[in-house]
Amino acid sequence: MNTHSSTLSKLAKSAAIVLLATIFGNSIGLLAEVIIARSLPPSVYGEITLAYTIVFSLGTISLLGVHQGITRQISAAEAGKRQIQILYAGFSLVLLSAVVAIGGLYLSRGWIANFMSADYVYEYLLLLSPFLIVYPLSRAALATLRAQKRTLPAVIAQHIGGRGIAFTSLLLFIIGGREFSGAIVYWIVGPLFALVIALYFIVTSELLRSPFETPPDKKTVRKLWDFSWPLAIGSGIFLLLNRVDILMIGYFLPSNQVGYYRAVQPLKKIATFALGSFTFLFLPVATEYYTEGDTDGLDQIFTITTKWILLITLPPVLLFALFSPDVIKILFGDNYLPAAPVLTILSAGLLFRAVSGLDGDMVKAIDRPRIELFSGALGLLSNIILNFLLIPTFEISGAAxxxxxxxxxxxxxxxxxIYHLTGGSPFSVNIAKHIGVMSVLAILVSGILPSPVGLVGLIAVGISLTLLQPVVLILTSSVDEADLDLVRQIESKTGKNLEIVKKIVKKGV
Structure with missing residues (x-):
């Protein structure tokens, strides 16, 4: 097996770990959101989530893109002392920015409340302000683990420890009859403990064996900032692209509409959760390929990881898009049924984001972070214009x-x-064939089944779509050599005889 196959195997292994942890973490997160939404009236839920959206947006902007710069710069650095300097420089920049963000929020919260015509925002922003310290620092710590390719410690910190402790805190407050306070605590405790656990892994690693011998210098800070500032603007643009819909719904529509729309936000992540599983290791690996000048290898891992992301993502996306009323009713109850069309639009539409692969990490790996700035600006501008045009007429569906x-x-x-600079693309004929056939089959199933299908019916459809995927791959000859290499890697590492599996898979090559 060639080096590319070995790299893809490592990516798949890392993605499997992150995927399992992401499923666990996102399941807890979804359950927490369901509990919060069900325990509060839609109007109150809309109020508190609007305030959280504002704070989350400011917290992400205050990262200044430094967390991505940390991952990229540490991955490219060879000397241990150099890596420590980058680490210190990154944390210093993030901490300074977080302090400024808290001060800015405190001074501007009255203006924000007046602009949104929402007096409640004044108090809620203050309650959520600790998020502005713990969230940026936690992202910087997780970025360090990512640069070290320490997948397991990262998922323990973010998805298991942070989410698990936050969920436990929420349950305790719910049991005590303090649902509103429980929501505040949940959103702050998660990143707080993710930070604590990630710092533990960093401090006990080889990277910080002699931390005081290598203080940061101006050159390191300047180089990190030069790489990060386009990403800072890009991250702000991406964040607004992801959150401006809620902010504009809060501006144009009553708070209960915010509650309906916000309820489906955790569900729309189903379209991109597999993307996050692969992106953890993809950036440092892709950076190494580009640094070594191996554009063929870079293109190969770009295309095949996109296909694997699609295979994981497609069944739940089709399920959520075609059976959205059943999903909303089961999770949130009849009060949130107005959100069903939003779930359909977001699930189906954001599938393109999964199919586009790891384009954001690719532009960072090839050291062109300003591309993300330019692309994001165009996307955000179109988003804002369309929100202004569509929300007054189509309400929350227009925002979607x-x-x-x-x-x-x-x-x-x-x-x-990316194609212009590297010749690489995430698309392939095999991906197109698979999406087409699976979509037709899912639409036929949704047309045949009576409505509502209920919880058991949803589970059955989801399992059926998942089991259909390998059959469709083979019947449409959509299997790639890299898929077969992965089976060989599994056979080699487990010691199991998978000859029958390999023969079946070969028929689809």
């Missing part, structure tokens, strides 16, 4: 259409640049 359109423009422009 605007969000999907913004992502398509953002990812599309980025992919054009």
């Amino acid at each position: 259409i605007a969000t999907v359109s913004g992502y398509i423009i953002y990812n599309g422009v980025e992919l054009i640049w």
Whole structure:
């Protein structure tokens, strides 16, 4: 097996670990959101989530893109002392920015409340302000683990420890009859303990054996900032692209509409959760390929990881898009049924984001972070314009259409640049064939089954779509050599005889 196959095997192994942890963490997160939404009236839920959206947006902007710079710069650095300097420089920048963000929020919260015509925001922003310290620092710590390719410690910190402790805290408050306070605590405790656990792994690693011998210098800070500032603007643009819909719904519509729309936000992550599983290791690996000048290898891992992301993502996306009323009713109850069309639009539309692959990490790996800035600006501008045009007429469904359109423009422009610079693309004929056949089959199933299908019916459809995937891959000859290499890697590492599996898989090559 060649080096590319070995790299893909490592990516698959890392993605499997992250995927399992992501499923666990996102399941807890979804359950927490369901509990919060069910325990509060839609109007109150809309109020508190609008305030959280504002704070989350400011917290992400205050990262300044430094967390991505940490991952990229440490991955490219060879000397241990140099890596420590980058680590210290990154944490210093993030901490300074977080302090400024808290001060800015405190001074501007009255203006924000007046602009949104929402007096409750004044108090809620203050309650959520600790998030502005713990969240940016936690992202910087997780970025360090990512640069070290320490997948397991990272998922323990973020998805198991942070989410698990936050969920436990929420349950304790719910049991005590303090649902509103429980929501506040849940959103702050998660990143707090993710930070604590990640710092433990960093401090006990070889990277910080002699931390005081290598203080950061101005050159390191300047180089990190030069790489990060386009990403800082890009992250702000991406964040607004992801959150401007809620902010504009809060501006145009009553708080209960915010509650309906916000309820489906955790569900729309189903379209991109597999993307996050692969992106953890993809950036440092892709950086190494590009640094070594191996563009063929870079293109190969770009295309095949996109296909694997699609295989994981497609069944739940089709399920959520075609059976959205049943999903909403089961999770949130009849009060949130107005959100069903939003779930359909977001699930189906954001599938393009999964199919576009790891384009954001690709532009960082090839050291072109300003591409993300340019692409994101176009996507955000179109999103804002469409929100202004569509929300007054189509309400929350219009916001969903605007969000999907913004992502398509953002990812599309980025992919054009990547192809121009490297010749690489995440698309392939095999991917197109698989999406087409699976979509037709899912639509036929949704047309045949009576409505509502209920919880058991949803589970049965989801399992059926998942089991259909390998059959469709083989019947449409959509299997790649890299898929077969992965089976060989599994056979080699487990010691199991998978000759029958390999013969079946070969028929689809």
